[in-house]
Amino acid sequence: MGMNVTQKIISEHLYAGEMRQGEEIAIIIDQTLTQDATGTMSYLQFEAMAVPKVRTKLSVSYVDHNTLQTGFENADDHRYLQTVAAKHGIYFSRPGNGICHQVNLERFGVPGRTLLGSDSHTPTGGGIGMLSIGAGGLDVAVAMAGGPFYLTMPKVVGVKLTGKLSPWVSGKDVILELLRIMSVKGGVGKVIEYFGPGVETLTVTERATITNMGAELGATTSVFPSDEITRAYLEAQDRGNDYRELVADADAEYDEIIEINLSELEPLIAQPHSPDNVVKVKEISGLTVNQVAIGSCTNSSYTDLMRVAETLKGKQVHPDTSVVLSPGSKQVFEMLARNGALADLIASGVRILESACGPCIGMGQSPETNAISIRTFNRNFEGRSGTASAKVYLSSPEVAAAAALTGKLTDPRELGEFPVVEMPEKFLIDDSMIIAPANDPVTVTVTRGPNIQPLPLREDMPEELNGETLLKVEDNITTDHIMPAGAKVLPLRSNIPAISKYVFAAIDPTFHDRAKEAGGGFVVGGHNYGQGSSREHAALAPMYLGVKAVIAKSFARIHRANLVNFGILPLVFVDEADYDRVDQGDILDMPVVREELQAGKDELTVKNVNKDVIFSVKHDLSPRQIEIILAGGQLNYTKKQMQ
Ligand code: MIC
Ligand code: SF4
Numbered sequence: 001m002g003m004n005v006t007q008k009i010i011s012e013h014l015y016a017g018e019m020r021q022g023e024e025i026a027i028i029i030d031q032t033l034t035q036d037a038t039g040t041m042s043y044l045q046f047e048a049m050a051v052p053k054v055r056t057k058l059s060v061s062y063v064d065h066n067t068l069q070t071g072f073e074n075a076d077d078h079r080y081l082q083t084v085a086a087k088h089g090i091y092f093s094r095p096g097n098g099i100c101h102q103v104n105l106e107r108f109g110v111p112g113r114t115l116l117g118s119d120s121h122t123p124t125g126g127g128i129g130m131l132s133i134g135a136g137g138l139d140v141a142v143a144m145a146g147g148p149f150y151l152t153m154p155k156v157v158g159v160k161l162t163g164k165l166s167p168w169v170s171g172k173d174v175i176l177e178l179l180r181i182m183s184v185k186g187g188v189g190k191v192i193e194y195f196g197p198g199v200e201t202l203t204v205t206e207r208a209t210i211t212n213m214g215a216e217l218g219a220t221t222s223v224f225p226s227d228e229i230t231r232a233y234l235e236a237q238d239r240g241n242d243y244r245e246l247v248a249d250a251d252a253e254y255d256e257i258i259e260i261n262l263s264e265l266e267p268l269i270a271q272p273h274s275p276d277n278v279v280k281v282k283e284i285s286g287l288t289v290n291q292v293a294i295g296s297c298t299n300s301s302y303t304d305l306m307r308v309a310e311t312l313k314g315k316q317v318h319p320d321t322s323v324v325l326s327p328g329s330k331q332v333f334e335m336l337a338r339n340g341a342l343a344d345l346i347a348s349g350v351r352i353l354e355s356a357c358g359p360c361i362g363m364g365q366s367p368e369t370n371a372i373s374i375r376t377f378n379r380n381f382e383g384r385s386g387t388a389s390a391k392v393y394l395s396s397p398e399v400a401a402a403a404a405l406t407g408k409l410t411d412p413r414e415l416g417e418f419p420v421v422e423m424p425e426k427f428l429i430d431d432s433m434i435i436a437p438a439n440d441p442v443t444v445t446v447t448r449g450p451n452i453q454p455l456p457l458r459e460d461m462p463e464e465l466n467g468e469t470l471l472k473v474e475d476n477i478t479t480d481h482i483m484p485a486g487a488k489v490l491p492l493r494s495n496i497p498a499i500s501k502y503v504f505a506a507i508d509p510t511f512h513d514r515a516k517e518a519g520g521g522f523v524v525g526g527h528n529y530g531q532g533s534s535r536e537h538a539a540l541a542p543m544y545l546g547v548k549a550v551i552a553k554s555f556a557r558i559h560r561a562n563l564v565n566f567g568i569l570p571l572v573f574v575d576e577a578d579y580d581r582v583d584q585g586d587i588l589d590m591p592v593v594r595e596e597l598q599a600g601k602d603e604l605t606v607k608n609v610n611k612d613v614i615f616s617v618k619h620d621l622s623p624r625q626i627e628i629i630l631a632g633g634q635l636n637y638t639k640k641q642m643q
Contacts, residue, residue: 520546
């Protein structure tokens with residue numbers, strides 16, 4: 001039987017396990033990327049492994065999240081990242097060079113290769129036919145040290161694209177449609193692979209928008225074939241030599257098929273506060289829009305921003321609407337500056353930000369109280385913008401540009417003629433903001449400012465886990481709930497004791513103090529616990545506060561792996577009804593949990609002491625993961641193995 005693209009790349013990189021859906025496999029990682037907000041921890045962990053030089057084909061460290069330097073913290077982090085990269089064979093993309101995913105696509109992505117990134121939107125690389133997976137920083141550190149990446153062999157969902165997008169409809173609308181169909185948990189355990197005649201009508205950056213936001217489906221990753229469109233893009237990036245054709249065999253099979261006719265799509269929008277709350281723009285048009293924010297790793301390519309510039313050219317943004325724009329990369333920014341589009345944007349009243357994540361992660365530009373903010377980003381979780389009462393909608397750049405002009409949510413097709421923007425024949429190539437690693441690493445001193453604090457570790461897992469239910473939460477709790485980001489908290493990413501004060505801050509500001517006082521305990525959650533970001537701080541900081549286990553109805557992939565990495569047991573209710581039988585404050589007891597795990601038991605027993613009932617939970621851990629949990633986390637485990 002033939003293979004699909006996903007199976008081809010996995011089989012070429014298979015290190016351990018069998019490619020049977022649901023089984024744990026390990027794959028070899030060719031490239032890694034980190035960004036600054038997750039990177040400092042990742043490099044501290046890499047340093048702890050005492051491997052002098054990365055063993056990947058390529059590793060790049062980007063600075064794009066914490067670029068608002070309101071104190072010494074972020075700048076300290078940048079200096080640490082630059083020096084640690086120089087010392088260990090890692091390329092360093094300077095602040096200002098752009099958002100990791102956009103720059104990696106432009107300058108480094110290679111069809112058929114594997115990429116592991118400490119950011120959940122790493123699947124952007126799927127736009128170029130790369131198997132690109134988001135993971136916690138520790139998994140990325142292991143990959144840099146030459147270790148394989150472990151994952152569950154996913155189901156492969158084939159999305160068959162037919163037809164062709166109409167004017168004013170773009171890649172964002174394709175992924176919004178898929179989110180509408182599948183929901184934010186519909187992709188868990190799956191790779192989304194695109195095929196069919198519609199594929200060749202989409203540019204590489206449109207494909208990248210689609211694979212980027214596949215993260216919001218909870219998918220392991222998303223991937224497009226690599227074809228003549230990919231070749232043209234790579235040639236325009238002066239990287240024709242990196243091209244390789246990679247398409248599914250004619251008789252390839254998929255575990256599930258979803259069909260989307262591109263010709264039938266209309267401009268769509270995700271309403272607050274979830275990326276899958278999708279409707280047609282025309283269904284809710286007329287809403288007053290206070291802010292428009294254009295950019296992020298989803299929609300800040302050259303063609304995206306040129307289309308916005310063409311739409312706004314010679315016109316003014318609405319007087320009651322604040323419009324901000326952040327270009328995805330220095331390449332995009334400089335090209336807009338040189339061809340005059342930047343001048344058109346400035347003239348129309350757009351506020352230009354530096355090339356970075358910016359407002360997407362709440363780094364400035366928080367909207368006004370109760371604002372309606374239309375953003376071309378990928379996440380609209382409550383409070384993520386930095387304004388608790390804001391209502392964030394997610395749309396394409398075309399819809400955002402229309403709202404910028406009219407001050408109201410507007411179907412862009414009402415604007416008339418569609419500005420056709422072609423991919424340039426040659427992009428502007430200047431890699432001077434990417435610094436190669438030192439030729440002579442012994443001469444490099446790694447600089448650690450006071451913001452870089454040592455990594456806390458957990459002890460071996462005890463015989464018994466016992467403690468209070470510190471918090472009980474609902475379905476779809478995001479890592480932004482568990483460990484908020486934004487301008488105030490992000491600078492503390494390299495300092496776990498300091499950042500742990502904000503764990504669950506938006507849900508229950510007393511969590512930190514209560515957890516400390518109780519000496520840790522349990523967290524109880526609903527479905528899709530930990531969706532969203534790859535930030536391992538959402539496991540590391542709770543671990544520091546003594547959280548022993550999280551019992552939920554189901555977990556998001558990356559967060560579950562992060563819990564294991566930091567020695568927190570991720571457990572699932574065998575009978576979901578037991579969720580209703582646990583209340584916050586109840587004391588839970590797992591008296592022989594270590595023994596049960598060692599004996600290979602799949603189901604464990606928990607006693608609810610207050611209610612005097614016993615219920616069962618399952619762990620779905622592989623034998624390797626059980627060892628990690630028993631050792632108190634991945635770093636302890638790796639150290640033991642090395643000994
Ligand atoms: C995000 O979009 O939430 C982030 C910030 O990029 C995170 C990473 C982080 O928290 O540092 C992600 O998506 O993984
Ligand atoms: Fe940055 Fe936003 Fe993309 Fe995360 S989703 S990498 S914060 S631009």
